[in-house]
Amino acid sequence: MDSSEIQIRIGAADEWETIADLVGQAFHQPHDQAWRDAEGSVFEPERSLVAEDTGLVVGHAAAYTRELTVPGAVIPAAHVTQVGVAPTHRRRGLLTRMMRHQLGEIAAAGREAVAVLWASEGKIYPRFGYGLAAQHLHVDVMTREIRLADPAPGGTAPAGRLRLVQPDEVITDLAKVYEQQRPDRPGWSSRDDRWWRYVLADPESQRRGATALHGVLHETPDGPTGYALWRGVSRWDGNGPNGEVRVREVVAADPAAYVTLWRFLLTLDLARSATAGFLALDEPLQHLVDEPRRLGARISDGLWIRLVDLPRALAARRYATDVDVVIEVSDDLLAANTGRWRLTAGPDGATCTASTDPADVSATVLELGAAYLGGTSLAALGAAGRVRELTPGALAAASTAFGWHRLPQPAEVF
Structure with a gap:
């Protein structure tokens, strides 16, 4: 049985207690009223997605509106959280629907070029383009x-x-x-x-x-x-x-x-x-x-990064060294990110624009998300066969530029 008959809609402020019940059950955690009140104090119902089946809340995914420090800059980032599905509705594609819906909404709103989350299980979120960007x-x-x-x-x-x-x-x-x-x-x-x-x-x-x-x-x-x-x-x-x-x-x-x-x-x-x-x-x-x-x-593992608006995200951060590279990117969920992008960047700023020039490096949006905070080396991803070098020397130059003088620190779970 699939989830096509289940409605996905925006949550409401008065649904927090019901959502808290679902999240507590999904994560097997004891949640007293003090916890509910604390979590409810930062709950953003307008960024809450609820999956409803005949009046019952059976799935949830949300985001917080916060800034994230990236190499050389502080940018808006959707802090994805409270993702869970009722045990009665597992393996029906409901999580996939919610995550795709959420990515589409973040992209359409245009406020945030990047989404970030902590993964309960590391095998879940790469399916949606999230790359492991910061270990702790x-x-x-x-x-x-x-x-x-x-x-x-x-x-x-x-x-x-x-x-x-x-x-x-x-x-x-x-x-x-x-x-x-x-x-x-x-x-x-x-x-x-x-x-x-x-x-x-x-x-x-x-x-x-x-x-x-x-x-x-x-x-x-x-x-x-x-x-x-x-x-x-x-x-x-x-x-x-x-x-x-x-x-x-x-x-x-x-x-x-x-x-x-x-x-x-x-x-x-x-x-x-x-x-x-x-x-x-x-x-x-x-x-x-x-x-x-x-x-x-x-x-x-700590923070997982998803580039929602790839050219804007790559232009928003700074780079350790000057680099001029054309990156061929594929993105199965957000088609606007697919294509060739010329990244011209350095310590003082960056531009990222569509290009018809031959690509120097090839990757999916996941690998670029993994490298985005400077904590995962593009060269290491290349050695793992996840990034392809198409122009000799281009991967080493890009990997050095994507690095940073301080490694990322996942300071809190949200």
């Missing part, structure tokens, strides 16, 4: 087995001190530090006051046995230059205290603040381990410890 690092630190080095002498950052805070009471300070760093870190999303309150929401059902969210500010005479958010887990065994620190987020404006915050987190009393996810693959912590193996680092 997770660490399980044996805190008693490492020491942190001090920053190199001669720094110019003013001396600072740490102050414990209740996170939701210092949003202005947190936002100031975050906004100062956001333009330089691909993968970070904009946070207005509404989004800050969502990020700091602390439903008990989401704590997984840990404490409430704690915060610490790194303050200087010139104002805050860093912050950390974390939880604690109390554990004891036959050898005494064996607690865990769960690091949520560390943001710092300079090496002195960065080292001070991490030293604080990794030396808290009664804790013997610390975990942190959402770290960049170029996380400086890896170069501060005297025994990197004790970080217990592992890598997982």
